Amino acid sequence: MPDDAVTFGTASFSAFPVIDFKVSSFTFIKIVTFLFLVLEISFAAVGWILGRDHPWVGLVMLGILVGWIDVLAAMYVRGNLLKLITVEAYVAMAVNIYVDYMTHMHGWSLAWVTPFTLLGLGVITLVIARIRKLRPSEFVTYIVVNTAAALLQLLPIRSGLNPVPIPAVIIIACHLILMAAVIVFRSRDLKTALGRRFSV
Template identity: 25%
Template sequence: MTHCPGCDADVRGDWLRCPLCRETLSGEPDAAPAPWPDVPLRFDTRQVVRVLTLVSLVVIAATLLALVVFPAPLDGLRLAGLGLAALWLVVIIAVRKRRNVAKSIVYMVVIVSLLSAYSDYLDGWHGWSTTYVIPSVCTASIVALLIAVRIARMRPNDYLVYSWLTLLMSMVPGLFLVLGWVTHPLPSWISVGLGVAMLGAMQAFRGAEIRHELGKRLQV
């Protein structure tokens, strides 16, 4: 049986880290399996594809309408394509790689953001990266997380992770607005609004599970 120095408790099973505080366990793990089952993430692949396709069609239609009503200096179709690619990629990460979902999504957003900002800098810094590209990627990530939460049967710790990710994705465009790094505020406001709406929905429907999981993590 292993021991957690953080919780000062013995842990049964073959855990390498404490399931409560994530501290590295000392001692030898039990040969017998843990007394509780590891429930796998279950989802209907066809339902995921149907929802993603529907959302993609809505995004394309909204983009075409926006190009007619609000002509943008950046190619709107390319921007929509970037957002849709991020949308599909985040959903695939969320439903396939749930144990590393936070790290994978953050890496993807950071890489796209740095590449777009660097390209904007080489182009003479017109602000299209902070005005359009980064808020669009953050918005697509928030929508994808909402799809993953709605379709897949998430565990309580997944809801907690997704809440923090949503907060992060909505704070970045909000920071751009505060610092005045945007030439058109609408994309950033859309990202911030979606983030707030998703956080409110998760608190309304899964608030008790999120608070319980947060209490365990903080050992409250």
């Protein structure tokens, strides 16, 4: 079988040279974004043609949106496991609330999924901080954000959208206790973290 390489003296030249093709992160994001727009526009057209009797089109479009956000999040928070998990958790909560809304809003996303996701997120934040030996100033911002998200559960509770408010109330209390501990025992770290994030 003939060899693909042609040899002249000690040098070897391949008949099919390997082209070093590199794609920058910015170019990759643009490609992914273009594909996302193509798919979203295509399914929007399909949804318009089929009419409102096919709600699965909206769910597919939501899935595509989530996939795009996941790719952007993975590119943006590379090397920061805690930030990646946090972004994924909030995307998952938003998706569940949307699916609940699309299926006549029975409230399961607000009664069960959101509270327990916030509980898991709080535990994971502390575990990762302990395992990776993070300084308090490196993770207290996540506690602040999670506490704010937990307090937002009061809105569906007051409006009656949450049919089983007990889990949400318990999670709100847990996050407030954790936030109180941060304020009392780690106020300096909290100020440092907020100053770094928001130039306070």
